[in-house]
Amino acid sequence: xxxxxxxxxxxxxxxxxxxxxxxxxxxxxxxxxxxxxxxxxxxxxxxxxxxxxxxxxxxxxxxxxxxxxxxxxxxxxxxxxxxxxxxxxxxxxxxxxxxxxxxxxxxxxxxxxxxxxxxxxxxxxxxxxxxxxxxxxxxxxxxxxxxxxxxxxxxxxxxxxxxxxxxxxxxxxxxxxxxx
Amino acid sequence: xxxxxxxxxxxxxxxxxxxxxxxxxxxxxxxxxxxxxxxxxxxxxxxxxxxxxxxxxxxxxxxxxxxxxxxxxxxxxxxxxxxxxxxxxxxxxxxxxxxxxxxxxxxxxxxxxxxxxxxxxxxxxxxxxxx
Numbered sequence: 001x002x003x004x005x006x007x008x009x010x011x012x013x014x015x016x017x018x019x020x021x022x023x024x025x026x027x028x029x030x031x032x033x034x035x036x037x038x039x040x041x042x043x044x045x046x047x048x049x050x051x052x053x054x055x056x057x058x059x060x061x062x063x064x065x066x067x068x069x070x071x072x073x074x075x076x077x078x079x080x081x082x083x084x085x086x087x088x089x090x091x092x093x094x095x096x097x098x099x100x101x102x103x104x105x106x107x108x109x110x111x112x113x114x115x116x117x118x119x120x121x122x123x124x125x126x127x128x129x130x131x132x133x134x135x136x137x138x139x140x141x142x143x144x145x146x147x148x149x150x151x152x153x154x155x156x157x158x159x160x161x162x163x164x165x166x167x168x169x170x171x172x173x174x175x176x177x178x179x180x
Numbered sequence: 181x182x183x184x185x186x187x188x189x190x191x192x193x194x195x196x197x198x199x200x201x202x203x204x205x206x207x208x209x210x211x212x213x214x215x216x217x218x219x220x221x222x223x224x225x226x227x228x229x230x231x232x233x234x235x236x237x238x239x240x241x242x243x244x245x246x247x248x249x250x251x252x253x254x255x256x257x258x259x260x261x262x263x264x265x266x267x268x269x270x271x272x273x274x275x276x277x278x279x280x281x282x283x284x285x286x287x288x289x290x291x292x293x294x295x296x297x298x299x300x301x302x303x304x305x306x307x308x309x310x311x
Contacts, residue, residue: 024266024297025257045257046268046303048296063291065242066303072212089241089292177255 019053019102019178021139026174028062032149037163042067042078049174051139056100058113060093060174082154088120097130108133113143119152130172139176144169215270215287215304218244225249226262233300237293246308248285254278258305261286266294268303277307284308 026047032040044067049060064085069075079085095115113130116123128145146167149156156164222229226249233240253260258268259278267286269275278284288305 022297024255024294024299024301025268046291046301048294048301050296059296061294061296063241063301066291068212070211071208072210073208075212086241089238092296 021051021053021176022179023047023049023174023176026060026062026172028170028172030067030168030170032165032168034163034165038071038074040074040164042069042075044068047172047174049141049176050179051097051141051176053100053102056097056111058093058095058097058115062091063089064091065089082149082156084120091117091119093117093126095126102139105132105134105139117147120154122152124151135175137177141172141174141176143172146170215244215289215306218289220244220246220287222246226265230262230264230300233290233293240290241292243290244287245290245302246285246287248283248308251278251280251282251284254280260299265300265302266297267305268301270304270306274307 025045026049027043027045028047029043030041034040044062046066047060047062049058051058064083065079067075067078069078093115095113098112098114100111108131110129110131112127114125114127117126118124124147126145126147128143130141130143133140133142146169148167149164221243222232222245224245224247226247229245229247247261247265249262249265251259251261252263254275256275257272258266258275261267261284267288285308286302286305287308288302291301291303293299294301
């Protein structure tokens with residue numbers, strides 16, 4: 001009987017904990033606008049992310065060329081001059097959500113996310129607060145953080161440096177679904 | 181009101197300059213080209229595209245393709261083609277018109293090979309035809 005109970009608990013815990021959540025269409029947007037100048041912002045709606053609910057490990061990947069700007073020329077300059085996206089097509093993040101526990105999230109809960117962001121081959125440690133919200137079967141992750149172009153060796157020519165903010169705000173909005 | 185010949189010439193030049201400035205502004209502010217007008221770099225089946233990608237993935241970034249295959253999975257923003265290509269629709273509302281296992285042909289842009297989820301990723305996909 002004890003063995004049966006133990007086995008039952010084992011399987012029960014498996015079904016609660018061993019879950020992976022993912023998205024293929026996460027939204028990552030950044031804003032680097034300076035007031036009174038042309039808005040510098042773009043959105044990437046094809047971010048991939050995988051979250052292991054058991055360990056709290058999270059990894060995400062996006063393709064730089066999938067950032068959509070309102071103005072074609074700005075998108076071209078972004079890819080060719082600043083991001084060199086032919087050479088560095090991806091930006092990735094690998095990190096951990098501290099103390100993540102999916103069952104604790106009744107409606108929404110905030111956790112600290114720490115990890116490494118790699119852009120243009122340059123790695124930087126990032127720490128931010130992620131807000132996790134349960135929406136039916138989906139788990140929504142929203143987070144914001146700031147980075148500087150020089151953190152990733154992105155050189156902004158002096159001529160346009162006044163039009164691009166020194167600090168870039170990045171906003172994430174990922175709707176994660178369970179992996180079956 | 182009658183103008184001297186000189187004034188007429190100056191006025192015409194000013195008008196031409198205004199039109200030119202307007203045209204340059206309009207050109208420099210135009211949004212990115214729509215997928216319909218983009219030149220196609222590859223037409224074929226999804227399997228053919230996959231074998232080409234396996235040979236040289238980097239070369240296929242940003243290329244526009246028309247591929248056909250079977251829908252193996254549908255989500256709210258796009259669908260899986262042949263279990264290995266994710267096609268994100270430009271218009272996510274069109275998802276409701278799709279059914280699993282149907283054959284479909286789409287025009288889309290190759291974003292790249294997603295090694296996190298191990299699939300090829302396409303976006304701006306528009307449905308070419310539904311047989």
